[in-house]
Amino acid sequence: MVLEIKNVSKNFGGIHALRNVSFSIKQGEIYGLIGPNGAGKTTMFNLITNIFEPSSGEIVFNDENITGLKSHKITEKGICRTYQNIRLFSQMSALKNVMVGGHSRSSSGVFSSVFRTKAQRKEEQELEKNAEELLKLVGLFENKDLLAENLAYGQQRRLEIARALASKPKLLLLDEPAAGMNEKETDSLYDLIKIIQSKGITVLIIEHDMPLVMKLCDRIAVLNFGEKLAEGTPYEIQNNEAVIEAYLGKEEEEEIA
C-alpha cells in the first residue's frame, strides 16, 4: 500500500468535515475521490499534506506514519499536490515555476548559490533540464518563458501538474484538474494522467467530471457529508444504490410507497 488512511476524522469547531474515513491506495493505481460539494474531499487532501492536522486517525505513507509531519517534509517524502483553485507563482516564468517544484530534490544553499560552485551549477542545469522535459510532457515547452499569470487557464492547470511532478513524487494528488476544461482539454488531460501512471507514479484524484473519473480510475471512494459512502471499481460505484441516492436523491415513488 502506498497510502493508508486509517479512521481519519477532522472537526472544525462543531462541524465534522470528515468522520472516521479509511481507505488505502495501491502502488501504481489511479484512485478517485468523488462526492458532492462539501463532502470533505479537499479537506482530505489538506490532511494528507498536513495543511491541517487530523483530529484523530492516522495517515501512513509507504509504511511510515506521516501524520503531523510538516508539509515540506511530506513533499520530501514523495507526496505532491495541485490545487483546486490554481496556486501558481504568478509572476514567475513557467520554467521557474517548475524549477521551484524541484526544490526538495536539490540542496544548494546560500554559499554555493552565491559562489556558483561546480556542484551548484550542475544541479541548476539538471533542474532546468528536468523542468524543460516536464514542460514538454505537459505541452508547455513553447511557453516556458511566459509568466505563469499570462498562460491560458487550461495551460495553468497543466503547469501546476508539471510543477508537482518536478518534486519527483511517488504519490500525486490532483484536486479537480479538469475543472473548467473543455472536452478536448479533458481528453489530453486523460492522456497525461495515464502517462504519469505509466511512469510508476500513483495518483489520487478529486474530480467532478464523471465520465473522466469512470474512464480513468482503477478504484474510487465516494465521500458524502464527511463519511465514506462506498468504495470500489468504477462499475461497482456506478451501480451502488447509496451512491446513486447521494447524487440523484431518492426516487419520489419509493418515498410515497
Add this chain to the structure above:
Amino acid sequence: MLDFINPYYLQIGSFILINILLAVSVYVPLSSGQLSLGSAGFMGVGAYTSALLTINFDLPIMVGVVGGACVAGILGIIIGIPSLRLTGVYLAIATLGLGEVIRVIFVNWDSVTKGSIGLTGIPQIGRELLNLVRGFGFEPSMIGLKNNQFVFLMVFLLLFIIVMATIWFVVRQQNSRVGRSFSSIQMDEKAAESMGINITYFKVLSFAQGAFLAGLAGSLFAHVMGYISPSDFSYHRAVEILIFTVFGGSEVIIGSIFGAIFLTLIPEVLRFVSEYRYIIYGIMLVILMAVRPQGILDIHLLSRVKGLKRSKGGMR
C-alpha cells in the same frame, strides 16, 4: 590640480552608498514577502556595537564593522523567528515597534550609550586609512591630493566596493535556488510549502540577511560620521529607508538602488530652493504613489527595456 575631487560631492556619494545598503536591507526581506520597518533599529544596533567595540576595546574598525553587522544579523534571527506568524502590515508595525524599543534602550542606557547625547570620538575610516598608507611612506600630496580630499576619496571607494559586493551577492542569490524560494514564498506561501520549501528557514534567512545588511550600513555610518546619537536611528529613518525601496520599485533590486540614489540626491539638488525642498520631496512621493504605486522600476518595465535592447541587437 584634481580640484574636481570635491569633499562635498564625495560625502554625498558616501551617503548614497550607505543608503543603498539600507534600501537593499529592506529589499531582501521583502523579496520573501516580509515588510520590515526594523532597518533603522538594526542599523542602530550595528552602529552602536561597532562604535563601542572600537572605542572601549580599541579594536580595529574592520573588526567593529563585521561585529556590528553580525550582532544585528543575530538579533534579526532572534526577532525573525517569533515574527514568522506576522504578515504584511502587522509585521511592519511589529518591526517598527522593535526599532523604537532599540532607540529607547540607546537613550536610557546612559552608562554605556551616553544617552541621548550619543557617542563621539568614534574612529573614522578615512583617517585610519590615511594613517595606514602613511605607514607605508605614502603621502596624498604625492598624487597631488590634499589630505582631506584623499580621506573622502578613500571612504567613497571603500564604500563603493562594499556596496558592489553586496549587490553582487544579492543578485547571485536571487538567481538561484535560494532566490527562487524567496520569491515563491512571496507569491504564495502555502503553495511554496507544498513544493517542499521550508518556509520557516527561508523567511528567517531573508529577514536576518536584511538585519545584517542594515547593521553593516549602520556600523559603516558610525565610522564615516565619527559620532552617532539615538535620533539617527529614529522612526523617521525607518520610514526614509522604506521610501527608498518603495519609490524606486520594490520588486527589483535595481529599484531600491535607484530609489536610494535619487532620493538622497534630490534634497541636495534642490538646495537652491532651500526651504521648499522638502515640500517638493513630499509632493513627488504623493504623485508617485498615486500614479505608480509599484515604484518607478518594476519587472514589466525592465523586461520591456531588455526586449528593446534585444530587438535593436537583431537590427544590426
